[in-house]
Amino acid sequence: MKFLVILICLVINYAWLKDFDRFDDGWFFRFRARMAAMTAGLTNAAAWLLALLLIYGIPMLVLAFILIAINGRAYDMPLMLMHILVLLIAFDRIQPGNSAKEFLAHWRAEDDESALLHLRDKMELQESASLENAEEIADYFARQLIYWCFERMFVMFFWYIVAGPLAVLFSYISYQLRDCKNADTTAEEASFVVRVIMVLEWVPLRLLAVTFSLAGNFVRCFESLKSSFWESGDQERNAEILYSYSTCALTGIVQTTGESSPGYREQRAKEIEALLALLERSQAIWLIVLAIITVTITMLGQPV
Numbered sequence: 001m002k003f004l005v006i007l008i009c010l011v012i013n014y015a016w017l018k019d020f021d022r023f024d025d026g027w028f029f030r031f032r033a034r035m036a037a038m039t040a041g042l043t044n045a046a047a048w049l050l051a052l053l054l055i056y057g058i059p060m061l062v063l064a065f066i067l068i069a070i071n072g073r074a075y076d077m078p079l080m081l082m083h084i085l086v087l088l089i090a091f092d093r094i095q096p097g098n099s100a101k102e103f104l105a106h107w108r109a110e111d112d113e114s115a116l117l118h119l120r121d122k123m124e125l126q127e128s129a130s131l132e133n134a135e136e137i138a139d140y141f142a143r144q145l146i147y148w149c150f151e152r153m154f155v156m157f158f159w160y161i162v163a164g165p166l167a168v169l170f171s172y173i174s175y176q177l178r179d180c181k182n183a184d185t186t187a188e189e190a191s192f193v194v195r196v197i198m199v200l201e202w203v204p205l206r207l208l209a210v211t212f213s214l215a216g217n218f219v220r221c222f223e224s225l226k227s228s229f230w231e232s233g234d235q236e237r238n239a240e241i242l243y244s245y246s247t248c249a250l251t252g253i254v255q256t257t258g259e260s261s262p263g264y265r266e267q268r269a270k271e272i273e274a275l276l277a278l279l280e281r282s283q284a285i286w287l288i289v290l291a292i293i294t295v296t297i298t299m300l301g302q303p304v
Contacts, residue, residue: 001080002161003294007287009087013095028176031055048189056173063169086165090172091152096145099123100276103141104269112137119144124179138268139243142275146246147239149279150208151175151201157286158204171200178235194234202232208282209245215281216249224248250274 035054039047063086070078099122106115115137119125123144131137152175159167177193206229213221224245231241250271 001076001083002164003287003290005080005083005087006157006160006290008084009091010283010287012084012088013091014097025176028173029180031059032177032180044186045188048186048192052177052189052192055177056170059173060166060169063166067165083160083165086168087156087160090168091156096149096276096279100145100272104272107134107138107265108269110265115141123148134265135268138272142246142272143239143243145272146242146275146279147235150205150238150242153283154208154286155201155204158207159200161290174200198232198234198238201238205232205238205242208242211282211285212245212249212278214285215278216246217251220248220251221245246275246278249278 032051032055035051035058036047038054039051042050066082067079070082073079099118102122103115103118106112106118112134116125116131119131119137119141123141125131125140131140155171156168159171174193174196177189178197206225209221209225213225228241228244232238233241
């Protein structure tokens with residue numbers, strides 16, 4: 001069933017939801033604020049620990065109850081629909097093709113101001129951040145694009161395959177907590193969430209690097225993976241690692257010259273388009289591998 005659920009989610013995401021940037025996540029931020037208010041009277045350490053326990057625990061308990069209640073009903077169709085809904089909510093954060101299309105329109109028109117505005121609106125570029133030239137703008141967009149696709153699709157796919165919708169919800173809550181920046185967030189809570197995400201991303205990041213090797217320049221990408229296999233870090237560091245893997249995978253496919261060279265902007269645009277194609281090929285490889293696993297288990301007589 002997992003293979004079919006992922007396939008349906010991809011079809012829905014790229015066809016029916018192609019003009020949507022994401023689902024409304026406002027409910028989570030309201031829920032988090034309510035949990036923080038409930039624990040505000042406790043000591044600092046107890047407050048953030050209890051708040052995190054409630055923020056993770058209540059949604060997962062509700063989902064677990066729903067899954068148990070609908071399990072085995074109507075040939076498991078309600079169960080499949082719930083799996084699909086959880087995955088769609090978790091990874092439908094950004095439409096990579098739409099975002100790249102908008103950015104490249106500004107980029108090719110040499111409208112760096114609009115490109116920066118796009119980065120602030122869609123890629124969470126801070127107002128205080130300074131990108132001094134066109135090359136830094138393109139690099140930032142490419143890094144953020146690949147990392148967003150990784151965290152909202154490949155990480156979710158991996159944990160769904162390993163542990164089902166409850167693991168997807170746990171990952172979703174972790175990313176939402178990381179992105180929820182307000183006065184209620186303590187340093188201890190932020191540090192805890194960063195460590196949780198580092199654990200969630202460690203294996204999927206290596207698997208995606210191997211996939212890049214298969215979908216692009218195998219030798220260069222695999223050598224880069226071997227030299228940095230044990231490296232890990234926060235959002236910015238993992239984005240850098242992924243971007244370096246993708247650059248190695250695209251070696252020989254796209255050649256980029258210096259910013260002052262003729263046709264530089266078009267070459268960088270082709271690099272971003274090639275990056276999108278690499279991500280799409282990687283999704284296809286993951287689906288093929290999952291299909292092989294599904295067929296193998298089915299032949300052995302064990303339902304997936």
